[in-house]
Amino acid sequence: MQLYIRDNGSPEEHAIYVWDHFIAQSAAENVFFVAHSYGGLAFVELMIQREADVKNKVTAVALTDSVHNVWHQEAGKTIREWMRENCCNWVSSSEPLDTSVESMLPDCPRVSAGTERHELTSWKSFPSIFKFFGEASEAKNSSVKLAPTRRSNRIKYEEL
Secondary structure, eight states, X not given: OOOOOTTOSSHHHHHHHHIIIIXXXXXXXXXXXXXXXXXXXXXXXXXXXXXXXHHHHEEEEEEESOOOOTTTTXXXXXXXXXXXXXXXXXXXXXXXXTOBOOOSSSSSOEEEOSOSOGGGHHHHHHHHHHHHHHHHHHHHHSSSOOSSOHHHHHHHHHHO
């Protein structure tokens, strides 16, 4: 038996539905997302549709081999800037885990998931993702932003 759930006709609609009916109504102040593959595209659409609310509640986002595209999805400058500071994309790569990977998109840092297998990127990245979330939580909960974070270390190292 197939049951139709209103406002859930696509992954993007589902993400917005879950946000509106569960996350936005919760008392949670530090929300974390792990979005794999097309889930990254759904998250970017959620950002476009609910930018202020998402920025207010979401502490960090771990993308794993995300197929989002900030240009095709028409994500504005403020979304791209927020993603650069609060997101990281662990992508399939033969490089060791957390090795910086070049990107043509101006949205968030990309690092190796330590595997070339798309379906394993989340699992292989979990230790780094939880560390990323821990650092983001500490930074958000401190009165002064903690610096440098792991992300900023990686970015500063790339700039050398």
